[in-house]
Amino acid sequence: MKPCPEEIVQYMHDYLDGEITRRDEQILSEHLEKCQACQKHMDQLSRSVAFLKSASHIEAPEGFSDRIMASLPKERQGAGVRRWFGRHPMLAAVAMFVLLAGLALFSNFNTSDQQLAVSTQPNLVVEGNKVIVPEGEKVEGDLFVRNGELHIEGEVEGDVTVINGSKYMASTAVVTGKIEEIDRAFEWLWYTIKSGVKEGLSVFEGPDPDDEEK
Amino acid sequence: MEDIVKKRIKQVLKGDQSAFEEIVSLYQNRLYQVCYRMLGNRHEAEDIAQEAFIRAYINLHTFDQKRKFSTWLYRIATNLCIDRIRKKKPDTFLDAPVPGTDGLDHYSSLAHDSPLPEEEVEKMEQQERVQYEISRLPDKYRSAIVLRYIEELPLQEISEILELPLGTVKTRIHRGREALRKQMKKL
Ligand SMILES: [Zn+2]
Numbered sequence: 496m497k498p499c500p501e502e503i504v505q506y507m508h509d510y511l512d513g514e515i516t517r518r519d520e521q522i523l524s525e526h527l528e529k530c531q532a533c534q535k536h537m538d539q540l541s542r543s544v545a546f547l548k549s550a551s552h553i554e555a556p557e558g559f560s561d562r563i564m565a566s567l568p569k570e571r572q573g574a575g576v577r578r579w580f581g582r583h584p585m586l587a588a589v590a591m592f593v594l595l596a597g598l599a600l601f602s603n604f605n606t607s608d609q610q611l612a613v614s615t616q617p618n619l620v621v622e623g624n625k626v627i628v629p630e631g632e633k634v635e636g637d638l639f640v641r642n643g644e645l646h647i648e649g650e651v652e653g654d655v656t657v658i659n660g661s662k663y664m665a666s667t668a669v670v671t672g673k674i675e676e677i678d679r680a681f682e683w684l685w686y687t688i689k690s691g692v693k694e695g696l697s698v699f700e701g702p703d704p705d706d707e708e709k
Numbered sequence: 710m711e712d713i714v715k716k717r718i719k720q721v722l723k724g725d726q727s728a729f730e731e732i733v734s735l736y737q738n739r740l741y742q743v744c745y746r747m748l749g750n751r752h753e754a755e756d757i758a759q760e761a762f763i764r765a766y767i768n769l770h771t772f773d774q775k776r777k778f779s780t781w782l783y784r785i786a787t788n789l790c791i792d793r794i795r796k797k798k799p800d801t802f803l804d805a806p807v808p809g810t811d812g813l814d815h816y817s818s819l820a821h822d823s824p825l826p827e828e829e830v831e832k833m834e835q836q837e838r839v840q841y842e843i844s845r846l847p848d849k850y851r852s853a854i855v856l857r858y859i860e861e862l863p864l865q866e867i868s869e870i871l872e873l874p875l876g877t878v879k880t881r882i883h884r885g886r887e888a889l890r891k892q893m894k895k896l
């Protein structure tokens with residue numbers, strides 16, 4: 496008996512995918528009519544598929560969504576601030592004025608300072624002004640990038656803050672903490688003040704302020 | 710449905726955490742089912758599906774709202790499942806059956822390259838057998854097969870979930886079907 500044409504098995508799969516051309520289907524059915532071995536092959540494939548489809552529908556266990564809702568991290572800080580400003584536009588304007596007036600006081604914020612600054616973690620890769628968290632790598636601790644482009648392909652176990660820069664997250668990216676992007680002078684000031692206040696408070700409250708967020 | 714979901718996503722992004730609950734209830738069964746079929750263990754499935762929702766919540770701002778949300782969510786879940794399968798591989802033999810899980814977990818936590826004796830397979834109930842055969846599929850084919858035949862998703866969507874070219878997805882499904890055929894020749 497001469498061997499079966501190689502493409503027959505491929506046609507079987509095209510057929511099962513519902514993507515077979517009329518011509519190929521014709522060739523397949525003609526071949527199956529005269530070849531028992533391929534008929535059996537096709538039959539076994541169809542049965543395997545039917546067998547899979549017989550799998551019963553499975554539902555999430557009782558209380559599943561409640562457990563998820565209970566284990567979500569507390570609301571994002573940035574969202575809270577934005578909401579507060581949204582509700583108090585007048586106060587926001589005043590705060591803006593005060594902050595802008597205070598701009599001169601901050602010597603560490605200088606727009607001409609375009610140098611890349613990045614927190615030091617062992618598995619970060621820096622190329623020019625690009626900072627990369629490589630795929631498959633895990634960066635522990637908070638990540639801080641200023642005047643640079645951050646590419647996250649791996650995992651960051653902590654918060655991510657990007658100042659005057661951009662951020663790119665690959666689909667493999669995982670960030671366990673908060674992500675903040677600060678672009679304008681105003682927000683940068685706000686951030687500085689906020690962290691300052693937080694640090695100041697933590698002196699009185701004792702433990703690391705991050706702990707109480709969780 | 711995608712419209713409601715997008716509305717809820719916007720609310721969550723504005724800081725309304727409670728809007729996430731509807732998202733969870735809309736997708737929980739599908740996500741749990743994928744995890745269960747991939748991992749073959751109810752306890753682990755719950756663990757991973759929960760983790761997937763939490764990661765989706767944390768990274769919600771990275772979701773491109775022009776895309777389909779379920780694709781993104783499935784992607785998070787399948788990635789977590791694949792990670793879990795890889796991590797637990799060396800000590801699968803140490804897994805003891807979990808009491809009160811109707812015996813399904815016992816077979817399915819075994820590695821696919823250690824088939825059970827034929828008599829035992831023949832004694833299995835139909836549903837038990839389905840899970841057993843899925844768990845014997847090589848990981849690479851398992852995710853594609855589960856998305857195709859358990860979730861009944863189109864090939865194009867599977868390609869987006871697994872971030873693989875359409876041709877690769879087809880090949881994996883073809884090989885998965887062939888593997889299954891060989892596993893069950895005597896059915
Ligand atoms: Zn033939």
